[in-house]
Amino acid sequence: MYEASTLEANSASNCLLPSPHRAEFRLVFLKTTTLATKQASITTIATHLGLAVSTVSRALSDHANIREDTKERVRQMAIKLNYQPNHLAAGLRKGHSGILGVVVPHISGSFFPTVMHGIEKMASKAGFHVMLCQSNEDVKQERANIKMLLNAQVEGILISMSSTTYDFQHFEKVQSQGVPLVFFDRMPDMPSTSAVVLDDHQGAFGVVKHLVEQGCKRIAFFSGPQHLNINKNRFEGYVDALESSSLDFDPQLVFQLPDLSKAAGAEGMNLLLQLASPPDAVFSSYDLPAVGALEVLQERNIRVPQDIALSGFSNEPFTTLISPRLTSVEQRGELMGEAAVRLFLQMHKRTDNYSPQRIMLKPQIEVRSSSLRNIV
Amino acid sequence: MYEASTLEANSASNCLLPSPHRAEFRLVFLKTTTLATKQASITTIATHLGLAVSTVSRALSDHANIREDTKERVRQMAIKLNYQPNHLAAGLRKGHSGILGVVVPHISGSFFPTVMHGIEKMASKAGFHVMLCQSNEDVKQERANIKMLLNAQVEGILISMSSTTYDFQHFEKVQSQGVPLVFFDRMPDMPSTSAVVLDDHQGAFGVVKHLVEQGCKRIAFFSGPQHLNINKNRFEGYVDALESSSLDFDPQLVFQLPDLSKAAGAEGMNLLLQLASPPDAVFSSYDLPAVGALEVLQERNIRVPQDIALSGFSNEPFTTLISPRLTSVEQRGELMGEAAVRLFLQMHKRTDNYSPQRIMLKPQIEVRSSSLRNIV
DNA sequence: TACCATACCGGGAACGTTCCCGCTTGCCAT
């Protein structure tokens, strides 16, 4: 169709500041070096006030056994000397760093960023710093990430598994180290792990039930790699919903896509249309293939949803921007992130006696015009 | 139009593991507590081998003055004792933490996650850990984030300014502390700061020039808050392109939207259509308002691009999923993230004598069917 | 034989905190 052309494709170009700015900079810089001879520490405050280090430490942490006026003196001197507490030293001494590690397969799409948003929000509220890694869907990087995080003395790890992870020794090592481990969305088939996941089964089940209500009888399914719990559960939800609606399961209508892309969805749709009896609905494990299918249908002037109804999964932002708007399943990413942190906090409080817990979030099925036939 | 209905709206429900799993867990847990009596340190290895701590330290860091066979013995004992180096202690002693701080206004949309992807990729390649904060477009949180990061002894801060930031003292404090500070995308109007930004002016200029080439003569503009450099530069690019095309600047055609949302774009479009002489093109500072405008036009059966051409900015993923596909400007987020880290690394190497540098990325204008009138 | 350089390793201080223990002072009850 319309090929996107490119007007400007030049690569990055460095451009230094004009000379007046550079001059101004030098000034600032000189002022800097003379001031920042040495960062003020707790000892600096102590010697300046003739107090003991321990007293200053307790004053700053608002300990009860320190008089209010000495506390105030310490605080004043602290801001006067521009004192910055050293989190590293405190962490070393206290035995915990206040850092929470997060590993995601990648930072793209809308789901993982949404979860990260929930995680960061909740973690910072609880006083934790978030250290972020991405595994790039690679077990080796995942292992390296976990090792890094353990070295950084994180107090817990929240992780969504990479798609190439089949053995779980690196996860077990984390647990044996006594570090709380919480999975979100993608979790391994391990007992004794905490996790927060979406009820993918129920989401898929609900979508198919909805399609049946709309009069669909031959519902096709686009699936992803089955070793991931999420895809497996979505598929089973599809199968169970068919059975519960006394519809036959037709393997011809099920495609395991090589990747969950738009192109793969388009290809799948083309294959479906070549069938002797093509489907009257397509349910895709992810929104992108559904859009691919939609474009194929629109090219061929097949009406959506009248001839073929369509539903995706994940409720990507674009589902409400295309026309017809795409029915999908909201994954509640932010809630998932928050729940994962909450689970971590539970395990962190009573590290002696935590029992692994699983939270299953109820999906929300967003019914839109791509599947809504009888507009009331 | 089609109201999205909700089938399942239950909130989160906790569900404990079934009893057999819990039993299995107890077993695992007991094994854990007995093993993890104490994390092995460098001293543990030293005493086990009858070596000095310093020797072990140098052996593990592959120092030249240690015999190869003792190195090997140390390494073996390390894995035998399941030794995990303590990054905190090393950081405290060495005076640097190996942590890079990142502050973004929010983790949503597609731009910031893309930048973060570039940052994380580049930083981890350089051996840095990434600590992530979001300011939620709030100066107070931004200040708190920076303070936190400084306490965490980060070796540098990469930041994209919040939209509510008007004074820059917290930035100056970072610089006076000698901590490298690099802005990306949104930067303050400060001299002597390093930054990597998109050439927003050129991007906007190019889009308008392209629209003019397509025969458009009355080009409307949707703008965002002008105190942010990005919006200001886009607006100026628009103005300069008009002038360079000897087209009149008509203030009636320029809207400063309250927020860069779809609804705001729709409202703006409606107002534009009420004009005595409506525009023949709309250029929006962000993609979402452009989609809002598009929906209004499609409702009224106004043809895009024949009657009114359309262009957005940011090249959000959905621009290629809607129809007609939306012309937009690619912001090169990943490249921006990588460049920001590279800039930091430069400043980090020669902290004594770095000159602030600015990198300006060339935008790519993705011409698509929403603005392409004469299909060759 | 005396001497020096090199290879290899130990001892110990330091990084900035926290926390346990102990000391003084003042006050009240016995």
Add this chain to the structure above:
DNA sequence: ATGGCAAGCGGGAACGTTCCCGGTATGGTA
């Protein structure tokens, strides 16, 4: 007058590293 007790503070060890300054062998050279 004696004891007890709490408030308020100081001293110092410890957390796990790294790094400087040594020390002891070994081997080679004058």
